[in-house]
């Protein structure tokens with residue numbers, strides 16, 4: 001038996017249009033799953049590989065999770081779901097998260113929408129004895145001076161993972177999470193496009209390289225597979241040793 005064969009499974013990755021979510025989506029697809037992804041833009045054509053978006057073979061639909069009504073109204077093109085990955089995330093730089101507008105916006109995308117999406121697909125996941133995987137961040141383990149909203153949202157995401165893990169185990173849904181360290185995506189360009197910052201960042205990572213969406217996908221495949229059948233409510237740190 002190949003526990004990492006997802007043939008016949010349906011997967012939805014919210015935030016699967018680029019970066020980590022996209023890497024996770026493609027990893028499930030290459031292992032046989034039918035994979036649906038959501039992002040903010042009108043169509044798949046609006047994304048490019050240079051931004052970390054590889055949408056070949058994925059079913060794309062627009063869903064802006066900063067709007068709770070849009071989540072409620074979202075009509076999925078499937079009626080069965082085995083794996084839900086919530087990888088959506090936003091950050092505001094230049095002290096924007098110290099203003100309440102910015103703080104609310106980030107909390108809406110990074111935390112409120114997790115509960116809204118999880119709740120929306122609870123029925124389908126329960127019917128399929130499925131898995132929910134929440135992408136938080138190593139930011140949940142330490143302060144991030146310029147980003148109070150990002151930090152609070154990711155700490156909240158980890159708590160939500162724990163609590164839904166406990167609450168939904170009896171519904172047949174295994175809920176777990178991934179806390180990435182520093183991964184090369186469009187979100188981290190602010191660090192990776194600046195040679196000095198990049199060098200400093202890599203210097204602090206014991207494995208001496210940035211993480212890749214593929215590195216994160218390994219953890220997601222494991223958490224959605226029977227290999228992790230007795231793991232519930234945990235958030236796996238996948239950071240090359242960054243926060244050791």
Ligand SMILES: NC(=O)c1ccc[n+]([C@@H]2O[C@H](COP(=O)([O-])OP(=O)(O)OC[C@H]3O[C@@H](n4cnc5c(N)ncnc54)[C@H](OP(=O)(O)O)[C@@H]3O)[C@@H](O)[C@H]2O)c1
Nearest residue numbers: 015017018019020039040064065088089137182183185187
């Ligand atoms: N990169 C890192 O170092 C790192 C570290 C720790 C945690 N994370 C977390 O990993 C997750 C993925 O981030 P990433 O690094 O892969 O960045 P990314 O490439 O910018 O991906 C973010 C994803 O979230 C989607 N998204 C953002 N705002 C949204 C909204 N309002 N509605 C729906 N979707 C929305 C994006 O859609 P569009 O493509 O349409 O913008 C994209 O699919 C996030 O939760 C992030 O916080 C990243």
